[in-house]
Amino acid sequence: MGTVSLNNKYAVQFIEQNEVAAVQDFIAATHRKIHEKTGAGAEYLGWLEWASNFDQNELARIEETAQKLRAKSDVLIVIGIGGSYLGAKAVQDLLQPSFGLNEMDVIYAGQNLSGRYLEELLAYIEGKEVTLNVISKSGTTTEPAIAFRVLRAWMQEKYGEQAADRIIATTDKTAGALRKSVEKSGYTSFEIPSDIGGRYSVLTAVGLLPLAVAGVDIRKLVEGAAQAEKELASPNVFENDAYLYAAYRQILNARGHSIEVMASFEPAMAGLNEWWKQLFGESEGKQGKGIFPASVIYSTDLHSLGQYLQNGRRTLFETMISFTADEHESKIPYDEEDGDGLNYLADKTMHEVNQQAMNATALAHVEGGVPVLTLEVERMDAFHTGYLLYFFMKACAMSAYLSGVNPFDQPGVELYKQNMFELLGKPGYEKKNN
Numbered sequence: 001m002g003t004v005s006l007n008n009k010y011a012v013q014f015i016e017q018n019e020v021a022a023v024q025d026f027i028a029a030t031h032r033k034i035h036e037k038t039g040a041g042a043e044y045l046g047w048l049e050w051a052s053n054f055d056q057n058e059l060a061r062i063e064e065t066a067q068k069l070r071a072k073s074d075v076l077i078v079i080g081i082g083g084s085y086l087g088a089k090a091v092q093d094l095l096q097p098s099f100g101l102n103e104m105d106v107i108y109a110g111q112n113l114s115g116r117y118l119e120e121l122l123a124y125i126e127g128k129e130v131t132l133n134v135i136s137k138s139g140t141t142t143e144p145a146i147a148f149r150v151l152r153a154w155m156q157e158k159y160g161e162q163a164a165d166r167i168i169a170t171t172d173k174t175a176g177a178l179r180k181s182v183e184k185s186g187y188t189s190f191e192i193p194s195d196i197g198g199r200y201s202v203l204t205a206v207g208l209l210p211l212a213v214a215g216v217d218i219r220k221l222v223e224g225a226a227q228a229e230k231e232l233a234s235p236n237v238f239e240n241d242a243y244l245y246a247a248y249r250q251i252l253n254a255r256g257h258s259i260e261v262m263a264s265f266e267p268a269m270a271g272l273n274e275w276w277k278q279l280f281g282e283s284e285g286k287q288g289k290g291i292f293p294a295s296v297i298y299s300t301d302l303h304s305l306g307q308y309l310q311n312g313r314r315t316l317f318e319t320m321i322s323f324t325a326d327e328h329e330s331k332i333p334y335d336e337e338d339g340d341g342l343n344y345l346a347d348k349t350m351h352e353v354n355q356q357a358m359n360a361t362a363l364a365h366v367e368g369g370v371p372v373l374t375l376e377v378e379r380m381d382a383f384h385t386g387y388l389l390y391f392f393m394k395a396c397a398m399s400a401y402l403s404g405v406n407p408f409d410q411p412g413v414e415l416y417k418q419n420m421f422e423l424l425g426k427p428g429y430e431k432k433n434n
Protein backbone atom coordinates (compact mmCIF):
# COMPACT_ATOMS: atom_id res chain seq x y z
CA MET A 1 0.00 0.00 0.00
CA GLY A 2 1.33 3.44 -0.94
CA THR A 3 1.52 6.54 1.22
CA VAL A 4 -1.71 7.69 -0.46
CA SER A 5 -3.92 4.85 -1.58
CA LEU A 6 -7.04 4.62 -3.64
CA ASN A 7 -9.82 2.60 -2.07
CA ASN A 8 -12.51 1.57 -4.53
CA LYS A 9 -14.89 -0.15 -2.12
CA TYR A 10 -17.63 2.39 -2.87
CA ALA A 11 -17.10 2.18 -6.63
CA VAL A 12 -16.99 -1.58 -7.28
CA GLN A 13 -20.58 -1.75 -8.39
CA PHE A 14 -19.91 0.89 -11.04
CA ILE A 15 -16.61 -0.39 -12.48
CA GLU A 16 -15.48 -3.95 -13.11
CA GLN A 17 -11.82 -4.78 -12.51
CA ASN A 18 -11.55 -6.11 -16.06
CA GLU A 19 -12.47 -2.66 -17.37
CA VAL A 20 -9.41 -1.31 -15.62
CA ALA A 21 -7.30 -4.20 -16.89
CA ALA A 22 -8.48 -3.35 -20.40
CA VAL A 23 -6.80 0.07 -20.28
CA GLN A 24 -3.49 -1.24 -18.92
CA ASP A 25 -1.76 -1.27 -22.33
CA PHE A 26 -2.85 2.30 -22.97
CA ILE A 27 -1.65 3.30 -19.50
CA ALA A 28 1.74 1.65 -20.01
CA ALA A 29 2.16 3.35 -23.40
CA THR A 30 1.17 6.71 -21.89
CA HIS A 31 3.55 6.14 -18.99
CA ARG A 32 6.38 5.77 -21.52
CA LYS A 33 5.19 8.90 -23.27
CA ILE A 34 5.38 10.83 -19.98
CA HIS A 35 8.74 9.46 -18.83
CA GLU A 36 10.40 9.55 -22.24
CA LYS A 37 8.94 13.01 -22.79
CA THR A 38 7.46 12.29 -26.19
CA GLY A 39 3.82 13.33 -25.69
CA ALA A 40 2.10 16.65 -26.42
CA GLY A 41 3.45 19.41 -24.20
CA ALA A 42 6.47 17.30 -23.18
CA GLU A 43 8.50 20.49 -22.79
CA TYR A 44 6.53 21.08 -19.56
CA LEU A 45 7.45 17.91 -17.73
CA GLY A 46 10.06 19.54 -15.50
CA TRP A 47 7.94 18.78 -12.39
CA LEU A 48 8.17 15.01 -12.95
CA GLU A 49 11.52 14.50 -11.20
CA TRP A 50 11.86 17.96 -9.71
CA ALA A 51 11.53 16.96 -6.05
CA SER A 52 14.10 14.15 -6.11
CA ASN A 53 16.61 16.35 -7.96
CA PHE A 54 15.92 19.47 -5.93
CA ASP A 55 18.82 21.88 -6.18
CA GLN A 56 20.02 22.07 -2.56
CA ASN A 57 21.54 25.53 -3.06
CA GLU A 58 18.21 26.81 -4.29
CA LEU A 59 16.43 25.25 -1.32
CA ALA A 60 18.88 26.88 1.08
CA ARG A 61 18.47 30.23 -0.68
CA ILE A 62 14.68 29.99 -0.37
CA GLU A 63 15.02 29.30 3.36
CA GLU A 64 17.52 32.12 3.90
CA THR A 65 15.35 34.59 2.01
CA ALA A 66 12.34 33.45 4.02
CA GLN A 67 14.26 34.03 7.27
CA LYS A 68 15.18 37.54 6.20
CA LEU A 69 11.59 38.31 5.22
CA ARG A 70 10.28 36.94 8.50
CA ALA A 71 12.73 39.05 10.46
CA LYS A 72 11.55 42.28 8.94
CA SER A 73 7.86 41.83 8.34
CA ASP A 74 4.56 41.52 10.13
CA VAL A 75 2.89 40.62 6.85
CA LEU A 76 4.03 39.01 3.62
CA ILE A 77 1.74 39.79 0.70
CA VAL A 78 1.90 37.19 -2.05
CA ILE A 79 0.80 38.69 -5.35
CA GLY A 80 -0.26 36.16 -7.98
CA ILE A 81 -3.16 34.42 -9.68
CA GLY A 82 -3.92 30.80 -10.70
CA GLY A 83 -0.89 28.57 -10.39
CA SER A 84 1.12 31.46 -9.03
CA TYR A 85 -0.73 31.47 -5.69
CA LEU A 86 -3.13 28.51 -5.39
CA GLY A 87 -0.45 26.01 -4.35
CA ALA A 88 0.95 28.13 -1.53
CA LYS A 89 -2.53 29.02 -0.32
CA ALA A 90 -3.62 25.37 -0.44
CA VAL A 91 -0.69 24.12 1.63
CA GLN A 92 -0.87 27.02 4.04
CA ASP A 93 -4.59 26.40 4.65
CA LEU A 94 -4.03 22.70 5.11
CA LEU A 95 -1.09 22.87 7.49
CA GLN A 96 -1.72 25.94 9.59
CA PRO A 97 -4.22 26.55 12.37
CA SER A 98 -7.76 27.47 11.36
CA PHE A 99 -8.02 30.31 13.85
CA GLY A 100 -5.88 33.22 14.88
CA LEU A 101 -2.66 34.41 13.40
CA ASN A 102 0.13 32.02 12.50
CA GLU A 103 3.76 32.69 13.39
CA MET A 104 3.76 34.87 10.31
CA ASP A 105 0.90 36.53 8.49
CA VAL A 106 0.90 35.57 4.79
CA ILE A 107 -1.93 37.07 2.75
CA TYR A 108 -2.78 37.14 -0.96
CA ALA A 109 -3.43 39.82 -3.57
CA GLY A 110 -3.66 40.03 -7.35
CA GLN A 111 -5.99 37.05 -7.67
CA ASN A 112 -8.98 39.33 -8.32
CA LEU A 113 -9.78 42.85 -9.53
CA SER A 114 -11.96 43.85 -6.60
CA GLY A 115 -11.47 47.44 -5.47
CA ARG A 116 -13.03 46.58 -2.14
CA TYR A 117 -10.55 43.74 -1.55
CA LEU A 118 -7.56 45.93 -2.35
CA GLU A 119 -8.84 48.82 -0.25
CA GLU A 120 -9.44 46.53 2.73
CA LEU A 121 -6.00 45.00 2.27
CA LEU A 122 -4.40 48.46 2.28
CA ALA A 123 -6.32 49.33 5.44
CA TYR A 124 -5.20 46.06 7.03
CA ILE A 125 -1.48 46.64 6.39
CA GLU A 126 -1.52 50.21 7.65
CA GLY A 127 1.08 50.59 10.40
CA LYS A 128 2.52 47.11 9.74
CA GLU A 129 5.92 46.10 8.41
CA VAL A 130 5.29 44.64 4.96
CA THR A 131 7.17 42.58 2.38
CA LEU A 132 5.96 41.52 -1.06
CA ASN A 133 6.47 38.38 -3.10
CA VAL A 134 5.20 39.07 -6.59
CA ILE A 135 4.82 35.88 -8.61
CA SER A 136 4.03 35.58 -12.31
CA LYS A 137 5.48 33.09 -14.75
CA SER A 138 4.59 35.13 -17.81
CA GLY A 139 5.20 38.37 -15.96
CA THR A 140 2.38 39.95 -17.95
CA THR A 141 -0.87 38.84 -16.28
CA THR A 142 -3.07 41.90 -15.73
CA GLU A 143 -4.56 41.12 -12.29
CA PRO A 144 -1.29 40.64 -10.38
CA ALA A 145 0.38 43.41 -12.41
CA ILE A 146 -2.26 45.90 -11.22
CA ALA A 147 -2.00 44.73 -7.59
CA PHE A 148 1.78 45.00 -7.81
CA ARG A 149 1.60 48.52 -9.20
CA VAL A 150 -0.65 49.63 -6.31
CA LEU A 151 1.32 47.84 -3.58
CA ARG A 152 4.70 48.87 -4.97
CA ALA A 153 3.59 52.52 -4.82
CA TRP A 154 2.46 51.95 -1.21
CA MET A 155 5.85 50.40 -0.40
CA GLN A 156 7.76 53.25 -2.04
CA GLU A 157 5.71 55.77 -0.12
CA LYS A 158 6.41 53.98 3.17
CA TYR A 159 9.99 52.79 2.71
CA GLY A 160 11.43 55.06 -0.01
CA GLU A 161 14.54 53.55 -1.56
CA GLN A 162 14.48 50.67 0.94
CA ALA A 163 11.28 49.38 -0.67
CA ALA A 164 13.28 47.38 -3.23
CA ASP A 165 14.82 45.33 -0.38
CA ARG A 166 11.35 44.26 0.66
CA ILE A 167 10.20 43.03 -2.74
CA ILE A 168 10.95 39.54 -4.02
CA ALA A 169 9.96 38.59 -7.56
CA THR A 170 9.39 35.03 -8.73
CA THR A 171 9.19 34.85 -12.50
CA ASP A 172 10.60 33.46 -15.74
CA LYS A 173 14.38 33.57 -16.16
CA THR A 174 14.31 35.99 -19.06
CA ALA A 175 10.84 36.75 -20.42
CA GLY A 176 8.15 39.19 -19.33
CA ALA A 177 7.69 42.61 -17.81
CA LEU A 178 8.34 41.38 -14.27
CA ARG A 179 11.83 40.11 -15.18
CA LYS A 180 12.52 43.55 -16.70
CA SER A 181 11.52 45.28 -13.50
CA VAL A 182 13.78 42.90 -11.52
CA GLU A 183 16.67 43.97 -13.72
CA LYS A 184 15.80 47.64 -13.38
CA SER A 185 15.03 47.76 -9.67
CA GLY A 186 17.41 45.12 -8.36
CA TYR A 187 14.78 43.04 -6.54
CA THR A 188 15.88 39.67 -5.20
CA SER A 189 14.41 37.13 -7.57
CA PHE A 190 13.66 33.46 -8.03
CA GLU A 191 13.23 31.69 -11.35
CA ILE A 192 10.23 29.68 -12.38
CA PRO A 193 11.75 26.90 -14.49
CA SER A 194 10.70 27.22 -18.11
CA ASP A 195 9.72 23.53 -18.21
CA ILE A 196 7.23 23.80 -15.31
CA GLY A 197 3.83 25.40 -15.94
CA GLY A 198 2.02 27.46 -13.30
CA ARG A 199 -0.35 24.74 -12.09
CA TYR A 200 2.53 22.28 -11.65
CA SER A 201 4.80 24.80 -9.90
CA VAL A 202 3.83 24.53 -6.22
CA LEU A 203 7.06 22.72 -5.31
CA THR A 204 9.29 25.37 -6.91
CA ALA A 205 10.07 28.76 -5.36
CA VAL A 206 6.53 29.78 -6.45
CA GLY A 207 5.03 27.80 -3.58
CA LEU A 208 8.03 27.20 -1.36
CA LEU A 209 9.08 30.76 -0.61
CA PRO A 210 5.70 31.92 0.74
CA LEU A 211 5.32 28.63 2.58
CA ALA A 212 8.75 28.90 4.18
CA VAL A 213 7.85 32.42 5.30
CA ALA A 214 4.58 31.08 6.72
CA GLY A 215 6.60 28.57 8.76
CA VAL A 216 5.83 25.39 6.80
CA ASP A 217 8.53 22.71 6.77
CA ILE A 218 9.29 22.92 3.04
CA ARG A 219 11.95 20.21 3.21
CA LYS A 220 9.35 17.73 4.40
CA LEU A 221 7.00 18.88 1.65
CA VAL A 222 9.65 18.21 -1.00
CA GLU A 223 10.55 14.91 0.69
CA GLY A 224 6.92 13.79 0.47
CA ALA A 225 6.82 14.60 -3.23
CA ALA A 226 10.10 12.73 -3.79
CA GLN A 227 8.62 9.71 -2.01
CA ALA A 228 5.61 9.92 -4.33
CA GLU A 229 7.92 9.99 -7.35
CA LYS A 230 9.36 6.68 -6.19
CA GLU A 231 6.08 5.02 -5.27
CA LEU A 232 4.24 6.18 -8.37
CA ALA A 233 6.82 5.13 -10.94
CA SER A 234 5.28 1.83 -12.06
CA PRO A 235 3.62 1.63 -15.49
CA ASN A 236 1.24 -0.98 -14.05
CA VAL A 237 -2.14 0.49 -13.19
CA PHE A 238 -2.59 -2.04 -10.38
CA GLU A 239 0.68 -0.99 -8.76
CA ASN A 240 0.34 2.74 -9.23
CA ASP A 241 -2.61 4.40 -7.51
CA ALA A 242 -2.18 7.70 -9.33
CA TYR A 243 -2.75 5.82 -12.59
CA LEU A 244 -5.57 3.80 -11.06
CA TYR A 245 -7.28 7.05 -10.08
CA ALA A 246 -6.76 8.38 -13.64
CA ALA A 247 -8.17 5.16 -15.11
CA TYR A 248 -11.26 5.23 -12.88
CA ARG A 249 -11.90 8.87 -13.74
CA GLN A 250 -11.82 8.25 -17.47
CA ILE A 251 -13.87 5.03 -17.30
CA LEU A 252 -16.54 6.86 -15.29
CA ASN A 253 -16.40 9.85 -17.62
CA ALA A 254 -16.94 7.61 -20.64
CA ARG A 255 -20.10 6.40 -18.92
CA GLY A 256 -21.51 9.89 -18.47
CA HIS A 257 -20.11 10.71 -15.04
CA SER A 258 -18.54 13.89 -16.35
CA ILE A 259 -18.44 15.89 -13.11
CA GLU A 260 -16.03 14.97 -10.34
CA VAL A 261 -16.79 16.28 -6.89
CA MET A 262 -13.78 16.36 -4.60
CA ALA A 263 -15.17 15.87 -1.12
CA SER A 264 -13.44 16.30 2.18
CA PHE A 265 -14.57 16.15 5.77
CA GLU A 266 -11.82 18.57 6.82
CA PRO A 267 -12.44 22.31 6.33
CA ALA A 268 -8.67 22.85 6.05
CA MET A 269 -8.89 21.14 2.65
CA ALA A 270 -10.79 24.04 1.06
CA GLY A 271 -7.61 25.58 -0.40
CA LEU A 272 -6.33 22.29 -1.73
CA ASN A 273 -9.68 21.79 -3.47
CA GLU A 274 -9.12 25.09 -5.31
CA TRP A 275 -5.60 24.09 -6.36
CA TRP A 276 -6.90 20.70 -7.53
CA LYS A 277 -9.66 22.39 -9.56
CA GLN A 278 -7.14 24.52 -11.45
CA LEU A 279 -4.86 21.54 -12.02
CA PHE A 280 -7.53 19.32 -13.52
CA GLY A 281 -9.72 22.04 -15.02
CA GLU A 282 -6.96 23.69 -17.04
CA SER A 283 -5.30 20.40 -17.92
CA GLU A 284 -8.37 18.54 -19.16
CA GLY A 285 -10.97 21.10 -20.16
CA LYS A 286 -10.27 21.52 -23.85
CA GLN A 287 -11.40 20.35 -27.29
CA GLY A 288 -14.93 19.96 -25.93
CA LYS A 289 -13.70 17.35 -23.46
CA GLY A 290 -12.89 17.14 -19.78
CA ILE A 291 -14.31 16.13 -16.43
CA PHE A 292 -15.66 19.22 -14.67
CA PRO A 293 -13.88 19.52 -11.29
CA ALA A 294 -16.09 20.65 -8.43
CA SER A 295 -15.59 20.46 -4.68
CA VAL A 296 -17.42 20.30 -1.39
CA ILE A 297 -16.53 20.38 2.29
CA TYR A 298 -18.62 18.09 4.47
CA SER A 299 -20.50 18.09 6.80
CA THR A 300 -21.05 21.77 5.88
CA ASP A 301 -22.12 21.06 2.30
CA LEU A 302 -24.18 18.00 3.16
CA HIS A 303 -26.67 20.64 4.26
CA SER A 304 -26.53 22.61 1.02
CA LEU A 305 -25.37 20.55 -1.96
CA GLY A 306 -26.04 17.22 -0.25
CA GLN A 307 -29.55 17.02 -1.65
CA TYR A 308 -28.28 17.46 -5.21
CA LEU A 309 -25.53 14.91 -4.72
CA GLN A 310 -28.06 12.39 -3.47
CA ASN A 311 -30.95 12.90 -5.89
CA GLY A 312 -30.00 15.34 -8.65
CA ARG A 313 -28.80 14.60 -12.18
CA ARG A 314 -26.74 11.43 -12.27
CA THR A 315 -23.72 12.89 -14.04
CA LEU A 316 -21.49 12.98 -10.97
CA PHE A 317 -18.89 10.90 -9.32
CA GLU A 318 -17.24 11.74 -6.05
CA THR A 319 -13.69 11.47 -4.73
CA MET A 320 -13.47 11.54 -0.95
CA ILE A 321 -10.24 12.32 0.85
CA SER A 322 -9.99 10.36 4.06
CA PHE A 323 -7.36 11.24 6.65
CA THR A 324 -6.96 7.99 8.50
CA ALA A 325 -4.94 8.90 11.61
CA ASP A 326 -6.86 9.98 14.69
CA GLU A 327 -4.58 12.84 15.68
CA HIS A 328 -6.75 14.96 17.91
CA GLU A 329 -7.77 14.41 21.47
CA SER A 330 -11.21 15.98 21.38
CA LYS A 331 -13.84 13.54 22.56
CA ILE A 332 -17.58 13.82 22.97
CA PRO A 333 -18.09 14.44 26.70
CA TYR A 334 -20.42 12.36 28.92
CA ASP A 335 -23.38 14.34 30.26
CA GLU A 336 -25.24 13.25 33.40
CA GLU A 337 -28.63 14.50 32.19
CA ASP A 338 -28.24 13.42 28.56
CA GLY A 339 -30.93 15.91 27.53
CA ASP A 340 -29.61 15.87 23.95
CA GLY A 341 -29.46 12.06 23.88
CA LEU A 342 -25.81 12.06 22.83
CA ASN A 343 -24.45 9.81 25.57
CA TYR A 344 -24.29 6.92 23.13
CA LEU A 345 -21.36 8.84 21.59
CA ALA A 346 -19.66 9.63 24.90
CA ASP A 347 -15.92 9.04 24.80
CA LYS A 348 -15.77 8.68 21.04
CA THR A 349 -13.30 11.04 19.36
CA MET A 350 -14.49 13.61 16.83
CA HIS A 351 -12.41 11.70 14.30
CA GLU A 352 -14.37 8.50 14.87
CA VAL A 353 -17.65 10.32 14.42
CA ASN A 354 -16.35 12.18 11.36
CA GLN A 355 -15.18 8.90 9.76
CA GLN A 356 -18.62 7.42 10.25
CA ALA A 357 -20.16 10.54 8.72
CA MET A 358 -17.94 9.85 5.71
CA ASN A 359 -18.93 6.19 5.48
CA ALA A 360 -22.60 7.06 5.91
CA THR A 361 -22.36 9.69 3.15
CA ALA A 362 -20.53 7.35 0.79
CA LEU A 363 -23.10 4.59 1.34
CA ALA A 364 -25.97 7.01 0.74
CA HIS A 365 -24.41 8.44 -2.42
CA VAL A 366 -23.63 4.99 -3.82
CA GLU A 367 -27.25 4.05 -3.22
CA GLY A 368 -28.21 7.24 -5.06
CA GLY A 369 -26.13 6.19 -8.09
CA VAL A 370 -22.97 8.20 -7.42
CA PRO A 371 -19.70 6.23 -7.71
CA VAL A 372 -17.42 7.17 -4.80
CA LEU A 373 -13.65 6.82 -4.90
CA THR A 374 -11.74 7.21 -1.65
CA LEU A 375 -8.20 8.53 -1.38
CA GLU A 376 -6.72 7.48 1.94
CA VAL A 377 -4.03 9.69 3.39
CA GLU A 378 -2.62 9.03 6.82
CA ARG A 379 -2.31 12.55 8.15
CA MET A 380 -2.32 16.24 7.38
CA ASP A 381 1.38 17.08 7.63
CA ALA A 382 3.95 18.53 5.25
CA PHE A 383 5.25 15.15 4.10
CA HIS A 384 1.84 13.73 3.21
CA THR A 385 0.80 17.00 1.62
CA GLY A 386 3.88 16.97 -0.65
CA TYR A 387 3.02 13.41 -1.57
CA LEU A 388 -0.60 14.29 -2.32
CA LEU A 389 0.38 17.23 -4.54
CA TYR A 390 2.61 15.00 -6.65
CA PHE A 391 -0.01 12.24 -6.68
CA PHE A 392 -2.52 14.63 -8.25
CA MET A 393 -0.03 16.07 -10.74
CA LYS A 394 0.96 12.65 -12.00
CA ALA A 395 -2.64 11.41 -12.07
CA CYS A 396 -3.65 14.55 -13.95
CA ALA A 397 -1.00 14.13 -16.65
CA MET A 398 -2.07 10.51 -17.15
CA SER A 399 -5.78 11.29 -17.11
CA ALA A 400 -5.48 14.14 -19.63
CA TYR A 401 -3.40 12.02 -22.00
CA LEU A 402 -5.91 9.16 -21.65
CA SER A 403 -8.64 11.53 -22.81
CA GLY A 404 -6.50 12.65 -25.76
CA VAL A 405 -5.60 16.21 -24.75
CA ASN A 406 -2.37 18.03 -23.97
CA PRO A 407 -2.22 18.30 -20.15
CA PHE A 408 0.13 21.26 -20.19
CA ASP A 409 -1.43 24.04 -22.23
CA GLN A 410 -4.40 26.33 -21.52
CA PRO A 411 -5.33 27.99 -24.81
CA GLY A 412 -8.83 28.83 -23.58
CA VAL A 413 -7.70 31.23 -20.88
CA GLU A 414 -6.52 33.66 -23.51
CA LEU A 415 -9.85 34.82 -24.93
CA TYR A 416 -11.10 36.73 -21.89
CA LYS A 417 -7.70 38.39 -21.58
CA GLN A 418 -7.83 39.59 -25.17
CA ASN A 419 -11.40 40.81 -24.73
CA MET A 420 -10.44 42.65 -21.57
CA PHE A 421 -7.59 44.43 -23.36
CA GLU A 422 -10.00 45.44 -26.11
CA LEU A 423 -12.72 46.64 -23.75
CA LEU A 424 -10.27 48.57 -21.61
CA GLY A 425 -8.62 50.14 -24.65
CA LYS A 426 -5.10 48.71 -24.37
CA PRO A 427 -3.05 50.23 -27.17
CA GLY A 428 -2.64 47.85 -30.10
CA TYR A 429 -5.87 45.87 -29.52
CA GLU A 430 -8.74 46.20 -32.00
CA LYS A 431 -12.14 46.98 -30.57
CA LYS A 432 -14.19 44.07 -31.93
CA ASN A 433 -16.44 44.01 -28.85
CA ASN A 434 -17.33 47.72 -28.66
Ligand SMILES: O=P(O)(O)OC[C@H]1O[C@H](O)[C@H](O)[C@@H](O)[C@@H]1O
Binding pocket: 081, 082, 083, 084, 135, 136, 137, 138, 139, 140, 141, 144, 198, 199, 282, 410, 413
Ligand atom coordinates in the same frame (compact mmCIF):
# COMPACT_ATOMS: atom_id res chain seq x y z
O1 LIG B 1 1.99 33.18 -13.49
P1 LIG B 1 1.23 33.88 -14.53
O2 LIG B 1 1.94 33.89 -15.84
O3 LIG B 1 0.85 35.27 -14.09
O4 LIG B 1 -0.08 33.08 -14.78
C1 LIG B 1 -1.07 32.88 -13.81
C2 LIG B 1 -2.17 32.03 -14.37
O5 LIG B 1 -2.64 32.67 -15.55
C3 LIG B 1 -3.66 32.02 -16.26
O6 LIG B 1 -4.81 31.94 -15.46
C4 LIG B 1 -3.24 30.64 -16.65
O7 LIG B 1 -4.30 29.97 -17.24
C5 LIG B 1 -2.78 29.87 -15.42
O8 LIG B 1 -2.31 28.61 -15.81
C6 LIG B 1 -1.70 30.62 -14.70
O9 LIG B 1 -1.37 29.92 -13.55
